[in-house]
Amino acid sequence: MEKKQLATIMDREIKALGDKIMDCPWDNPDFYKNWLAQTYYLIRHTTKFLALSAARLPVDDRDHHYAMLHHIQEELNHDFMPLKDLENMGGKLEQYPELPETEMIRQLQYYWIEFENPLSLCGYAFLLEGAAKFHGPKLLEVLEKHYGKKATVHLRVHAVVDQDHYEEGQKFLELLSEKDCDYIAKNMLQSAVLYSRMVERMAEQCKTKARKAA
Numbered sequence: 001m002e003k004k005q006l007a008t009i010m011d012r013e014i015k016a017l018g019d020k021i022m023d024c025p026w027d028n029p030d031f032y033k034n035w036l037a038q039t040y041y042l043i044r045h046t047t048k049f050l051a052l053s054a055a056r057l058p059v060d061d062r063d064h065h066y067a068m069l070h071h072i073q074e075e076l077n078h079d080f081m082p083l084k085d086l087e088n089m090g091g092k093l094e095q096y097p098e099l100p101e102t103e104m105i106r107q108l109q110y111y112w113i114e115f116e117n118p119l120s121l122c123g124y125a126f127l128l129e130g131a132a133k134f135h136g137p138k139l140l141e142v143l144e145k146h147y148g149k150k151a152t153v154h155l156r157v158h159a160v161v162d163q164d165h166y167e168e169g170q171k172f173l174e175l176l177s178e179k180d181c182d183y184i185a186k187n188m189l190q191s192a193v194l195y196s197r198m199v200e201r202m203a204e205q206c207k208t209k210a211r212k213a214a
């Protein structure tokens with residue numbers, strides 16, 4: 001797959017996921033607390049994904065290897081942010097078990113890294129970094145309006161402070177081979193489907209609770 005084709009897929013999938021996310025019931029505190037919990041379950045694996053990918057790259061692929069090692073430093077302790085936001089929302093992690101789709105997303109990354117191509121992780125990373133860059137600021141406005149700044153630290157960091165991560169990813173993209181692009185595109189497509197289904201399940205759970213409470 002040519003890099004232009006991958007770029008087209010990235011643009012399409014990031015927009016589609018962003019639209020799906022923006023359409024979620026963020027005014028429902030239970031939905032937001034569940035999203036924070038599911039986010040924690042995912043990003044507590046981020047540095048492990050990166051470390052494993054870096055270790056499994058060919059010895060001569062120094063550029064990608066060092067880039068992943070550098071990115072690990074930028075992601076250290078980020079999993080504490082959604083937990084703190086959840087606490088400031090009055091929620092507890094045990095109230096929101098890991099959803100099947102959440103488990104599948106992280107299991108998918110380990111599969112692609114271990115058995116296909118370690119650079120396939122970029123499909124998952126580009127998807128979430130892109131959604132944060134292009135849709136995060138607007139979502140942050142919505143969440144701050146409903147829940148204030150103390151309960152929105154995680155999104156503020158990833159949607160505002162870490163805006164450069166997506167640009168760094170674009171530079172990373174220039175170093176990829178066409179074969180790498182194939183794997184990255186496949187992982188991105190699969191991760192997008194699972195993430196969309198994850199937020200759909202969360203919204204369905206909120207509706208079910210509302211019906212039972214009525």
